[in-house]
Amino acid sequence: MRATAVVCDDWRNAPAAETCALLEAEGRLWRRDFGWDVRRSWRVIEPARASGALPGFIARDGRDRVLGWTWFLQHRGAMQVAALVADESDVVEALVENVLASEQAHTSTAQVWSVRGTPPSLAERLSASGLRVEPYLYLTAELTAGKGPRVQGSEGARVHIREWRAPDQAAAARLLADAYRSADHVRAFAPDGSDESWLAYVRALVQTDGCGTLLPSATLMAESDGPAGAAVTTVIDRERGVAHLAQIAVSSRARGQGLARTLLRRAMNECAHAGLSSMTLLVAEGNSSARHLYDTHGFQRTGTFTIAAT
Numbered sequence: 435m436r437a438t439a440v441v442c443d444d445w446r447n448a449p450a451a452e453t454c455a456l457l458e459a460e461g462r463l464w465r466r467d468f469g470w471d472v473r474r475s476w477r478v479i480e481p482a483r484a485s486g487a488l489p490g491f492i493a494r495d496g497r498d499r500v501l502g503w504t505w506f507l508q509h510r511g512a513m514q515v516a517a518l519v520a521d522e523s524d525v526v527e528a529l530v531e532n533v534l535a536s537e538q539a540h541t542s543t544a545q546v547w548s549v550r551g552t553p554p555s556l557a558e559r560l561s562a563s564g565l566r567v568e569p570y571l572y573l574t575a576e577l578t579a580g581k582g583p584r585v586q587g588s589e590g591a592r593v594h595i596r597e598w599r600a601p602d603q604a605a606a607a608r609l610l611a612d613a614y615r616s617a618d619h620v621r622a623f624a625p626d627g628s629d630e631s632w633l634a635y636v637r638a639l640v641q642t643d644g645c646g647t648l649l650p651s652a653t654l655m656a657e658s659d660g661p662a663g664a665a666v667t668t669v670i671d672r673e674r675g676v677a678h679l680a681q682i683a684v685s686s687r688a689r690g691q692g693l694a695r696t697l698l699r700r701a702m703n704e705c706a707h708a709g710l711s712s713m714t715l716l717v718a719e720g721n722s723s724a725r726h727l728y729d730t731h732g733f734q735r736t737g738t739f740t741i742a743a744t
Contacts, residue, residue, distance in 0.1 A: 438496030
């Protein structure tokens with residue numbers, strides 16, 4: 435039993451040395467556990483915090499020791515919680531209470547939480563607040579250079595698979611909206627399901643480094659009388675040769691033809707030919723069909739994320 439209450443302070447008032455140390459320690463865990471070098475994409479966090487633009491909280495005990503921390507933002511009307519780090523239930527609950535009491539929570543039209551691991555009591559607390567919560571599994575597979583021929587062009591008589599082009603963004607957004615329309619899994623992107631949100635999500639994947647740096651040769655569009663499927667692949671640690679399958683989707687009219695398997699194989703093959711040694715991805719724990727596909731291609735669980743949304 436903790437002798438003193440947990441106190442949560444606005445992290446925007448904390449000294450830079452303290453917050454930089456917290457971010458550095460978290461970044462090391464991401465690289466160790468997920469093969470993800472976040473140093474480049476996270477470089478904007480500290481300046482945004484220091485300027486007062488990025489809210490968050492640091493939980494402390496009576497002796498001012500850091501027990502946990504979180505940061506979040508409001509984007510396109512939705513509050514997005516991008517980190518919550520704590521090892522004890524009362525600390526998790528205190529951080530969640532403060533986030534839910536924040537101005538951003540009260541003025542947002544939706545909430546999305548994407549948290550590394552499974553902090554104790556987090557899922558229960560978010561569920562009690564009316565959010566849908568689902569674990570997402572972080573999977574990793576080794577790639578073998580030269581494992582298969584480098585295939586280009588058509589895949590059978592009806593489907594043509596080609597490399598990504600910049601004008602594909604709008605078509606990919608429509609494809610993803612269609613592919614996810616009937617999915618019942620908690621989604622951490624395009625929370626309102628609008629055309630604008632899907633397009634913003636695709637642009638973020640291919641134009642920014644928030645989810646890794648785009649690898650064009652392994653980012654694919656499948657066409658059959660229009661967009662039939664897509665795979666978006668990025669590089670998340672060039673030094674260690676780690677690729678990330680940021681998205682793979684098949685339109686509702688093209689399902690049941692093995693297109694997802696073909697796209698996955700092509701993406702893995704292209705990554706291997708690009709000199710990368712492993713590929714990672716996220717999949718909802720309850721998505722049995724996708725998990726079976728990844729199992730058959732050598733992906734193994736290396737971590738978990740807690741995803742929640744209104």
